[in-house]
Amino acid sequence: MKTQGLTQTLSSQATWPLHSVAQTQALEHEAQAALPAHTLMQRAGLAAAQLALAIAPHAQKIWIACGPGNNGGDGLEAAMHLHAWCKHPIVTWLGKDGDMPADAKQSWLRAKDAGVTFAEQPPVQFDLAIDALLGIGGQRSPEGLMAQWLGAMQRSDVSVLCVDVPTGLLADTGEWLDTSPQHHVKAKRHTLSLLTLKPGLFTANGRDAAGHIWFNDLGVTAQKTPTAWLQHSQPAHAPRAHSSHKGSFGDVAVIGGAPGMSGAAMLAALAALHGGAGRVFVGLMDEDAKHAATAAHPPLMVRDITHLALNESTVVCGCGGGDAVHALMPQVLSSSQQLVLDADALNAIARDTALQSLLKKRSPRHKPTVLTPHPLEAARLLNCSAKEVQKNRLHAAQQLANTFQCVVVLKGSGSIIASPGHTPVINASGNARLATAGTGDVLAGLIGAYLARSEDPFAATCQAVFAHGQVANAWPSDAAALDAALLAASVR
Numbered sequence: 001m002k003t004q005g006l007t008q009t010l011s012s013q014a015t016w017p018l019h020s021v022a023q024t025q026a027l028e029h030e031a032q033a034a035l036p037a038h039t040l041m042q043r044a045g046l047a048a049a050q051l052a053l054a055i056a057p058h059a060q061k062i063w064i065a066c067g068p069g070n071n072g073g074d075g076l077e078a079a080m081h082l083h084a085w086c087k088h089p090i091v092t093w094l095g096k097d098g099d100m101p102a103d104a105k106q107s108w109l110r111a112k113d114a115g116v117t118f119a120e121q122p123p124v125q126f127d128l129a130i131d132a133l134l135g136i137g138g139q140r141s142p143e144g145l146m147a148q149w150l151g152a153m154q155r156s157d158v159s160v161l162c163v164d165v166p167t168g169l170l171a172d173t174g175e176w177l178d179t180s181p182q183h184h185v186k187a188k189r190h191t192l193s194l195l196t197l198k199p200g201l202f203t204a205n206g207r208d209a210a211g212h213i214w215f216n217d218l219g220v221t222a223q224k225t226p227t228a229w230l231q232h233s234q235p236a237h238a239p240r241a242h243s244s245h246k247g248s249f250g251d252v253a254v255i256g257g258a259p260g261m262s263g264a265a266m267l268a269a270l271a272a273l274h275g276g277a278g279r280v281f282v283g284l285m286d287e288d289a290k291h292a293a294t295a296a297h298p299p300l301m302v303r304d305i306t307h308l309a310l311n312e313s314t315v316v317c318g319c320g321g322g323d324a325v326h327a328l329m330p331q332v333l334s335s336s337q338q339l340v341l342d343a344d345a346l347n348a349i350a351r352d353t354a355l356q357s358l359l360k361k362r363s364p365r366h367k368p369t370v371l372t373p374h375p376l377e378a379a380r381l382l383n384c385s386a387k388e389v390q391k392n393r394l395h396a397a398q399q400l401a402n403t404f405q406c407v408v409v410l411k412g413s414g415s416i417i418a419s420p421g422h423t424p425v426i427n428a429s430g431n432a433r434l435a436t437a438g439t440g441d442v443l444a445g446l447i448g449a450y451l452a453r454s455e456d457p458f459a460a461t462c463q464a465v466f467a468h469g470q471v472a473n474a475w476p477s478d479a480a481a482l483d484a485a486l487l488a489a490s491v492r
C-alpha cells in the first residue's frame with residue numbers, strides 16, 4: 001500500500017472512476033484492516049490542511065466546523081496541523097465525549113493536546129471555512145446547530161473547503177438531503193474528495209455544491225469496477241485521411257420542424273454539418289419553410305421526408321416535431337439504420353406502447369438508437385415525475401437504457417450517458433451557458449454526426465456530449481451570450 005496520497009486536480013486524467021458510498025465504505029474497511037489504526041484519518045486531515053494552505057495561503061483565522069462522526073475527525077486532524085503551522089484555526093464541534101467513533105475521538109484528543117481553540121459559536125470574522133460536518137455518513141438532513149453553521153458557511157462570501165463531500169449532499173446522487181431550504185451557494189467552494197471520487201459531486205446539484213474538486217486517494221487504490229466513469233476531457237479529433245471523401249463520414253437525415261418550429265430541425269442539421277457529417281439531409285415537416293431553409297443554408301439538402309433514405313442514414317428525429325411527428329414514428333423506428341430520438345419523438349413514444357415495442361425491437365436488429373431526454377422527457381418515458389428522475393439520475397438513465405435497449409443521454413448539469421452492458425458515464429463538460437432554448441437540438445444533431453462515422457454508438461455519444469459541453473466551457477466570458485445558433489456553428 002502506498003503512503004500518504006497526493007492531492008490532485010482532475011485535469012491530469014481524461015476519465016476518472018467514480019465509486020458509490022457503499023463501495024467507498026468497503027474500501028475504507030479493507031484499507032483500515034491493512035494499516036495501523038488511525039492512519040487514514042491522519043492522511044485525510046493532513047491532506048485537508050495542506051489544501052487549505054494552497055487555496056487560501058494568506059488565511060489566518062480559519063473556521064473549522066466539525067460534525068459528530070469521522071468527517072468531523074478529519075476536520076479536527078486538519079485543525080491540529082493548521083495550528084502547528086501558526087495559523088489560527090477555530091473549531092466548532094458537534095461531537096460528544098463518549099459517543100463518537102474511535103478515529104474521531106483520537107483526532108479530538110490530538111487537537112486538544114496540541115492547543116487548538118474550540119468555541120461554541122463560529123467566529124464573527126474568518127478568512128476560510130472548512131466544512132467537516134458530514135461526509136459520506138450523512139443520511140439525514142442537518143438541523144439545529146449543524147443547519148445553522150451550514151447556512152452561515154453558505155451565506156458567507158469567504159471561501160469554503162468541503163472535506164470529502166459538501167455537507168447535506170448525497171454523495172451517490174448529487175441530491176440535497178434536505179430539499180426544502182434554498183441552497184444558495186455564494187462563496188467560492190472547493191471539495192477535497194477522499195479515498196474515491198463520488199458520482200454525486202458531478203451531477204444534479206453536485207457541481208454547484210462542490211465547486212472545484214480535488215482528489216486524494218489516501219494512498220489506497222480502488223480495484224472494484226466503478227459505479228460510473230467521469231469523462232473529464234477527450235483527445236482532439238484524429239486528422240482526416242487525405243484520401244477521405246464525403247462518403248467516409250456518413251449521411252445524417254434530420255426529421256422534424258413542424259410549422260412554427262423549423263428552427264429546431266435546422267439547428268440539429270447545422271450541428272450535424274459542423275460536427276463533420278459527410279452529407280446532411282433535412283426532412284422539414286413545414287412545407288412553407290423548405291424554400292427559405294435551402295436558400296439560407298446551401299450545404300444542407302432539404303428533401304421531402306418520403307425521399308430520405310432512412311435505411312442508409314443516421315436519422316435524427318423529433319427536434320421541433322410537435323404532435324405531428326407521431327405519425328412518422330412507425331416508419332422512422334422501423335427503417336432508420338441508426339437513430340437519435342429527441343424532444344417530440346420521445347414524447348410520442350412515451351404516449352404510445354406500440355411505438356415502445358418498435359423501439360425495443362431495434363437493438364436485436366442491430367440498429368443502434370440514442371435517446372436524448374431532458375429530465376421531464378425522461379420522466380414521461382419512465383412514467384414518473386421529473387423530481388424522481390433528478391433524485392437519482394444515474395439510476396433513471398440506466399433504467400431507460402435497459403428498458404428500451406438504447407444508449408441514453410439524460411441531459412442537464414452532469415449529463416449521464418447510459419447503455420445496457422456499459423458502466424455509465426457522467427459528462428464533466430458544459431455549464432449553465434447551455435441553459436437556453438435550442439441547445440438540445442444542437443446536441444441531437446451533433447450526436448448524429450458522431451454516430452454516422454463511428455462503429456461504437458456508446459463511445460460516439462459520450463464524445464459528442466463532451467464536445468457539445470466543451471464549446472460552452474471555452475466560450476469567452478466577454479463574448480456574446482452563447483445562443484443555440486452560435487453553438488451549432490461552433491461545435492466540431
Ligand SMILES: NC(=O)C1=CN([C@@H]2O[C@H](COP(=O)(O)OP(=O)(O)OC[C@H]3O[C@@H](n4cnc5c(N)ncnc54)[C@H](O)[C@@H]3O)[C@@H](O)[C@H]2O)[C@@H](O)CC1
Nearest residue numbers: 040041044068069070071134135136137138140141142164
Ligand atoms: N474512519 C476513517 O478512518 C476515515 C473516515 N473518513 C471520513 O469519515 C467520513 C465518514 O464518516 P462517518 O461514517 O463517521 O460519517 P459522517 O461523519 O459523514 O457522518 C455520520 C455521523 O454524523 C451523524 N449525523 C448524520 N446526520 C446527521 C445530522 N443531520 N445531524 C447531526 N448528526 C448527524 C451520524 O449519527 C454519525 O455520527 C468520510 O466522509 C470521511 O470524511 C476519511 O477520513 C477516511 C478515513
Ligand SMILES: Nc1ncnc2c1ncn2[C@@H]1O[C@H](COP(=O)(O)OP(=O)(O)O)[C@@H](O)[C@H]1O
Nearest residue numbers: 374411412413431432434435437438439440441
Ligand atoms: N445548467 C446546465 N449545465 C450544463 N448543461 C446544461 C445546463 N442546462 C442545460 N444544459 C444542456 O443544454 C442542453 C439543453 O437541452 P434541452 O433541455 O433539450 O433544450 P432544448 O429543448 O431547448 O434544446 C442539454 O445538452 C443540457 O445538458
Ligand SMILES: [K+]
Nearest residue numbers: 131134163165
Ligand atoms: K463535509
